[in-house]
Each structure stands twice: as C-alpha cells, then as structure tokens.
Amino acid sequence: MYRRNYPDDPGMHNMSNDRHTRTTFRGNPTFFERVGNSCAGILIGIVLLIVASGLLFFNEGRAVQTAQSLDEGLASVVPLDNANVVFDTNNGKLVHLTGKLSTERVLTDATYNIAVHAVHLRRTVEMYQWVEHQSKTEYNEGSHTRTETTYTYSQEWRTDLVRSEQFDNEFSHRNPTSMAVQSKTQTAHLVKVGQFQLSSGLVAKIANFKPVDQDLINKPEDPNIHVLDGLFIHSLKPMNPQVGDLRVKFEYAGLSGQSMMGDAETVSIVARQLGSELKSYSTVAGDNLEFLYPGAVSAKAIFSKEHAQNTVMTWALRFGGWLLMFVGFACLTNIITTLVDWVPIIRNLVAAGVMILNLSLSISLSLTVIAIGWIRYRPLLGIGILALAATPFIMSRFRRQHHGTARYP
Known part of the structure; x- marks a missing residue:
C-alpha cells in the first residue's frame, strides 16, 4: 500500500517537508464477507463477556476484602507518640x-554537579526530535473506499526515542538512534523516620517530586551544556534547539536533611513494627497494609483516605467491566444490523433497537455478576442487586401479558 519512490509517487500529493497527503484505495467487502466478519465477531463477543464477568466478580471480592482489611487495621493500629x-x-x-525523614548520604550526580539530601533524585532526559502525526479521512465511493492520510511533522522534546525509520x-x-545521556532515578540506601528503618515498599511511596532549586544548579564545565530555567541544555544554540539536542531536568522527593531547600520532610506511616524496621x-x-502520607496525618485520616481510594478503584473497574460487556454484546448482535444494512431506513431503526438491547443486556448482566460477588459477603444486598438486574425482564414480560389481556378480553 505504501510506496517509497519519492518524489514521483502517484499516491502522494501536497508534498512539503512537514506535510503531505497519501491517497489509497481498498475494495469494499461484499455482503457475504460482512456476514462472515460478523460471525467472527461473535467469538470475540463471547470472549469479551467472559473477561468482563471475571473482572466484575474479581472486583467485588477485592473491594470487600480491602474494606474489611482497612476496618481491621483501624481497629488494631497502635499510635506511637515518639x-x-x-x-x-x-x-x-x-x-x-x-x-521527619532522614538518610545517611547525599544523592549526587557528578556529570551535572548536583547534590541533594533526599530519598530520591530523578534525572529526566529529553531529546529534540521529529514527531510524525497522522489524520485519516475515508470516503465511501460505492465499490471501494478512498482513504486520504495526511502526515504532518513537528519538532518536539520527547523522553522516548522516536523511530524515524518508521x-x-x-x-x-x-x-x-540513541541518547548520549540516559534518564535515571537514584534512591537512598537507608531511609529512616526517627529510629525506624523504612521498607522498600514505604520508600517507593515517597513520590512527591519537586524540581531542584535553581540556586543549587551550577554551570557545568562543558561549554556545550547551558543552564536555562533550571534545565541543562546540550546545544550549540539553546534558544534555537536542533534535532538531537538534549535537555536534562532534575527533581527530588523526600527531603531528608537541612539545606537551602528547607528542613527534612515530615511523613506519617502505618505499617508493622518488626524490631526497628517498618514493614507490611x-x-x-488477606491484604497487606503499608501506608505513607506526606505531612502529619492521623491514623483515622489515613484509613479514611484509603477507603476513598478503594471506592474510586471499585467504581472504575465496574465501569470498565460494564464497557467490556457492552462491546461484547455489540459484537454478538452486529450480525443483526449486517443482515439489513442494505435497506437504509430499516438499518437505522434496527441499529437503534439493537443498541438499546445491548445497553439493557450489559447493565443487567453486570448487575447480576456484581450481585453474585456480594452474595457471599452480604446476602441481602446481593439478592437486592439481583432483583434490580431482573427488573427490565420482569417489566417486559408484564407489559406483554398486559397487552395480550387487553387484546383478548
């Protein structure tokens, strides 16, 4: 489809260095080919329904287990005054x-002469590169479809390598094809709060990164490296970067010593005490509790925040499971619209009806799976959700019986 005989390629026009459009054609599938594709979509739909059901069932069990663990933790936590x-x-x-956080050694980056007394020191490297953007427009022209793909190119700072050969x-x-300097994050070997040593899991939760103060940034000895707005620019013309130029940004998290950036950061922790170590x-x-929050936060507030996060996660996964079910039913019922898509008016009416059907089925099946997940933990709530899931079908049957009675008194 894509030919490389520039500049005489007949499929390419509006040629410029940063923008061009390529036109391609493909034959439209026949009626029997569309029916075949719809039949293949049924298998995809079945797989999506199975995955969605598993996700919803797992999510309800996870949500209840997490809530129970948080309630258990709040009831048993011991506050330490010192x-x-x-x-x-x-x-x-x-x-x-x-x-307050404390670490043994200062984190340093010898290349750029950066030194910070913190838990993490992150170096982020970006390269000025060409980036390709695509926009497609399709036109149905009877027996074939014409596709116009417009390619535009811009120069941007990117942390990842953009493969221009593609x-x-x-x-x-x-x-x-490579960066002379790589991004990396340094982490202090030993992190403590008072006399307690933090586990690697707790250290990983210290992630409120802030830019290194410009007062701590010195001009490197390399004349090709310039400092501009707190960034190290590898360029001959830092105000007019060229492709291949680099810029480096430094950030830290968990200030752990007195310096020009202020006092050590205060954190609040909920974890298991094992000697002088804090672990999960x-x-x-069946859950592991290990929490760290910046600032002075009470145990009750920490568990309240975790409950809120659990609620957000639960509803996000519920929405994701329902969406997968909706797409699954759409794949299953696509063959219905395919069989009538040669009649425009009927096609639109059938498509609207099928969409409403898919919406009802996906909501009812999602509620059914959620109810099954809750029956184990709260039977009355699970039965109530099951009744809600069956409501559309009960109402539909009642309506049919009502119409039948009215027609034949």
Missing part, C-alpha cells in the same frame, strides 16, 4: 507514627 524510641512491646503490631517520509525527518502488615482478610 518515633525516636523503639518499644519491644509493639513488636509485630500495626503502628502509626509521624516523623515515518512515511523518513528522508527529510531523521532522528538520532498482613490482615486476616
């Missing part, structure tokens, strides 16, 4: 404490 003293009586218990017009838009706590319900 993070600088380790009491053996709390060994193995779920504890809550608030204190461009439609690669000759005028070549990108380097296993609940009876």
Whole structure:
C-alpha cells in the first residue's frame, strides 16, 4: 500500500517537508464477507463477556476484602507518640507514627554537579526530535473506499526515542538512534523516620517530586551544556534547539536533611513494627497494609483516605467491566444490523433497537455478576442487586401479558 519512490509517487500529493497527503484505495467487502466478519465477531463477543464477568466478580471480592482489611487495621493500629524510641512491646503490631525523614548520604550526580539530601533524585532526559502525526479521512465511493492520510511533522522534546525509520517520509525527518545521556532515578540506601528503618515498599511511596532549586544548579564545565530555567541544555544554540539536542531536568522527593531547600520532610506511616524496621502488615482478610502520607496525618485520616481510594478503584473497574460487556454484546448482535444494512431506513431503526438491547443486556448482566460477588459477603444486598438486574425482564414480560389481556378480553 505504501510506496517509497519519492518524489514521483502517484499516491502522494501536497508534498512539503512537514506535510503531505497519501491517497489509497481498498475494495469494499461484499455482503457475504460482512456476514462472515460478523460471525467472527461473535467469538470475540463471547470472549469479551467472559473477561468482563471475571473482572466484575474479581472486583467485588477485592473491594470487600480491602474494606474489611482497612476496618481491621483501624481497629488494631497502635499510635506511637515518639518515633525516636523503639518499644519491644509493639513488636509485630500495626503502628502509626509521624516523623521527619532522614538518610545517611547525599544523592549526587557528578556529570551535572548536583547534590541533594533526599530519598530520591530523578534525572529526566529529553531529546529534540521529529514527531510524525497522522489524520485519516475515508470516503465511501460505492465499490471501494478512498482513504486520504495526511502526515504532518513537528519538532518536539520527547523522553522516548522516536523511530524515524518508521515515518512515511523518513528522508527529510531523521532522528538520532540513541541518547548520549540516559534518564535515571537514584534512591537512598537507608531511609529512616526517627529510629525506624523504612521498607522498600514505604520508600517507593515517597513520590512527591519537586524540581531542584535553581540556586543549587551550577554551570557545568562543558561549554556545550547551558543552564536555562533550571534545565541543562546540550546545544550549540539553546534558544534555537536542533534535532538531537538534549535537555536534562532534575527533581527530588523526600527531603531528608537541612539545606537551602528547607528542613527534612515530615511523613506519617502505618505499617508493622518488626524490631526497628517498618514493614507490611498482613490482615486476616488477606491484604497487606503499608501506608505513607506526606505531612502529619492521623491514623483515622489515613484509613479514611484509603477507603476513598478503594471506592474510586471499585467504581472504575465496574465501569470498565460494564464497557467490556457492552462491546461484547455489540459484537454478538452486529450480525443483526449486517443482515439489513442494505435497506437504509430499516438499518437505522434496527441499529437503534439493537443498541438499546445491548445497553439493557450489559447493565443487567453486570448487575447480576456484581450481585453474585456480594452474595457471599452480604446476602441481602446481593439478592437486592439481583432483583434490580431482573427488573427490565420482569417489566417486559408484564407489559406483554398486559397487552395480550387487553387484546383478548
């Protein structure tokens, strides 16, 4: 379909360095080919319905288990008034404490002469590159479809390597194949709050990255590296970058020492105390509790935030499961519209009816799976959701019986 004999390619027009349009043609499928594709779509629809049902059922069990674990954690958590003293009586218990972060060594980047007393130091590298954008317009011309694909090219800063060999017009838009400097994140080896050492899971939760203060950025010795607005620019003309130029940004998270950027950051933690270490706590319900929040946050507030996150996650997965079911039913019923798509008026009416049917079926089946998931934990709630799922079918049957009675008194 795509030929490379520039500039005499008859499928390409409006040629310029940064924009061109390519026209291609393809034959439209016959009626029997569309029916065959619809039959293949039935298999896809069945798979989607199975995946959606599994996702919804898993999600309800996960939501209930997480809620039970959070309630268990809140009921058993032990508040620590002083993070600088380790009491053996709390060994193995779920504890809550608030204190300032501390690390042993300063994190440094010798290449750019950056030094920060923090838990994380992140170096982000971007390269100025060509980026290809596509926009397609299709025109149905009876026995075939004409597709006009417009390619435009712009120069942008990107953290990933853009493969210019995959461009439609690669000759005028070549990108380097590698970056001279790589992005990376340094993490302190030992992170503590008071006398307690944090687990790797807790350290990973320290993610409120902030840009390194410009007062701590010095001009590198390399004359090709310039400092502009807190960024290191690898360019001969930093105000007019060329393809292949680099810019480097530094950010830190978890300030852990006194410096020009301020005092050490305060965090609040809920975790299991094992000696002087803080690790994850296993609940009876089967979850692991290990929370870290910036600032001074009470145990009750932490568990409240976790409950809120659980609710958001639950509804997001419910919507995702319903959407998969809707698409699955659309694949199953696509053959109905295919059989009548040669009659425009009937096709539109049938398509509207099928969409309403798919919407009703996907909602009812989603509610049914959700109800089955809840019956194990809260039978009355599960039965109530099942009744709600059956409501459309009960109303439909009642309506048919009502019409039948009215017709034959």
